[in-house]
Amino acid sequence: MNKPKVLISDKMDENAARIFEERGCDVDVITGESPEELKARIGEYDGLAIRSSTKVTHEILDAATNLKVIGRAGIGVDNVDISHASAKGVVVMNTPFGNSITTAEHAIAMIMALARQIPQANARTQNGEWPKKDFMGVEVTGKTLGLIGAGNIGGIVAARAQGLRMKVIAYDPFLTEERAVELGIEKVDLDTLLTRADFVSLHTPLTDETRNILSRERIENAKSGIRIVNCARGGLIDEAALRDALDSGQVAGAALDVFASEPATTSPLFGAPNFICTPHLGASTTEAQVNVALQVAEQMADYLVNGGVSNALNMPSLSAEEAPKLKPYMALAEKLGSLVGQLAHGNLTKISIEREGAAAELNGKPITGAVLAGFMRRYSDTVNMVNAPFLAKERGLEVSEIRHQREGAFNTLIRVSVETEQGTRSVAGTLFGNHAPRLVEIFGIGIEADLDGQMLYVVNDDKPGFIGRIGSLMGAHDINIGTFNLGRRDAGGEAVLLLSLDEEPGAAVIAEAEGLEGVQMVKALSF
Structure with a gap:
């Protein structure tokens, strides 16, 4: 061989x-x-x-x-x-975890460099000057470090900062109180963090929710003289707004290892005397x-x-014997996990994966791994079936697996439920023809839909004329609709609509859809 x-x-x-x-x-x-x-x-x-x-x-x-x-x-x-x-x-x-300590240490190095203006002082001293009076630094001891993101790398930064006698607070919607206590940090909301922190360090993936999380408005409303570090992902900060804040003194200093566009041969931040950067050296x-x-x-x-x-990004951990039978179930599970992850908000503490019918007879671990991979993908851009359970545990997410012997309306069924501040939210799906994943229930409302590509999720009042209004809106923006999928609780009550679209709806389309009569919620989905 x-x-x-x-x-x-x-x-x-x-x-x-x-x-x-x-x-x-x-x-x-x-x-x-x-x-x-x-x-x-x-x-x-x-x-x-x-x-x-x-x-x-x-x-x-x-x-x-x-x-x-x-x-x-x-x-x-x-x-x-x-x-x-x-x-x-x-x-x-x-x-996915080989660089965690290195990246965390780089963030700490950036904090120290900002505090003592080391790059600027080095450059001028080597230029033959002795500018001692021009570089009055600050101590980090006793200062408050605000972490935006308290996952694996953020947790390491917290421990290193505590060793420097810094007080650490963190904003992370998915950080549990128990995990915060374990890390020895205080959990706060983002606005509170920005008004209290002396230093801010970002440790979050780049998603639709985190893009420009440090927006112009948030930077302007932050504590005067704040110092900002980003060794995570480019695009988390409005770079033009940051430059304006550096020039005005609202931000005392910033240190970036990552940029919205790389390689960053040009940037509005270049040339600011209180800005330091490295070429993605984390x-x-x-x-x-x-x-x-x-x-x-x-x-x-x-x-x-x-x-x-x-650590496969596109394949589950499976034996050769299990793979053919489990593959369609895992495809269904991942889509259900992704759906509930995209729709459920707030501090999620529990997730439950229930299997009944034919699904109950299979090895549940790969199915659970697939659910978690889909669910955690919104919060981490390096998640896969291997590390998703680790990330869930790290965030204090309680995972339960339930196998039902009962026979229901479907030959096989997988239900994914999460506990939110608004109560339990669940979605359920089955396999058609033993191979095609299909959504059959969303938040207690029966609906049949494929979960694929770009989709638009709408919660609306069940009133005549709504389908025409949403269809006309898509047509006005030249967005082709693949399928309409409808469900409702009761006649005239709350209804849901899942549109399969040929392209991603932009922010303007979402905003217009939210303004339609009878609309309660609009959310763009991607599978």
């Missing part, structure tokens, strides 16, 4: 190649090739190990006729066409690079030689 063949196409620790070889793979290390050269070569390999330089495009994947797995040594996979990889049957793996330490390289080699070799799946 031929050994699996792996190509390492980006520079990484040399021990990664050794691990591949020790575990039964042949490996070539060929870095710095052009896309054309990689395209010509990739067809002979079973595995491709990359960092951020190699771009695994649609064209590269089409040429990769033998490729079975792509391993990204690091977190971000923006350089991989994951959807096409999935279509080609190629597993995409990453190493994961750039020797230890982190070694850790992620070794981890990705271990994961890929295990998959290629033994069939084990770890």
Whole structure:
């Protein structure tokens, strides 16, 4: 039997190649090739190990006729066409936790650099000046650090900051009181954080909810003289507004490792005397690079030689025997988890996954993992079936699995329920023809719908003429409707509408829909 063949196409620790070889793979290390050269070569390999330089495009994947797995040594996979990889049957793996300590330490370094203006003082001193009177710093001891996001990296930052005798407060809608006590931090709302914090450090993924979370209005209403650090994701801060606040003194200083557009060769922030930046160095330490390289080699070799799946972004952890039977159930479970995650708001403390009928006879762990992967994706851009349970536990989310022996209206049914401040919210789905996922209930209202692509969720009063109004609105914006899916509690009462759309509705469309007569709620969904 031929050994699996792996190509390492980006520079990484040399021990990664050794691990591949020790575990039964042949490996070539060929870095710095052009896309054309990689395209010509990739067809002979079973595995491709990359960092951020190699771009695994649609064209590269089409040429990769033998490729079975792509391993990204690091977190971000923006350089991989994951959807096409999935279509080609190629597993995409990453190493989601290998950079946590390194990124947290970089944030702490930025805080200290801001406090003492170290980069500016260094530049002028090396320029032959002795500008001692121009650099009056501040102590971090006794200051309040506000964390926007208190997940894995945020928790590490909190511990390091407490070691510096800082008081730590945090805004994170999904942080439980128990987890906050465990971390030794105070949980507050965002406005309170911005009015109390001396330093703010962001540790949240970039989602529709977090984009420009530090908006112009929030920056203007923050504590005067606040200092802001972002080592998480570009796009979390309105950079033009931040520059204005730096110029006015509303923000005493800012330190960014990430930008809305990268590589950031230009930025409105450049040139501000109270601004410091680094070129996305959060994961750039020797230890982190070694850790992620070794981890990705271990994961890929295990998959290629033994069939084990770890930290896969597009494939569940499954044995070869279970996969065919469980695959449609996990597709349904992930969609239900994603749906309830997109619709339920506030501090979610409990999630329940119920299975009945044929679903109750299957291995429930992959189904639960699929639900959590879909549910947590709104809050983390590196979530997968392997790390979703860890992230849920880290946030204090109580997960329960319930298997019913009863026979209901459907041959098989999966129900996902969450506890919110407004009460229990649940969605349920089944399989049509034992393979096609279908939503059959949403928040107690019966409805039949496919969950796919771009959708619009509307809660409205059940009154004549509403369908015509929403249809006319979509037509006015040249948005084609694929399907109408309707449900209601009672005649004339609360109704729900799920529209399948050929394109994503923009903010203007959402705003107009919210203004239609009888509308209670509008939410854009994506699957």
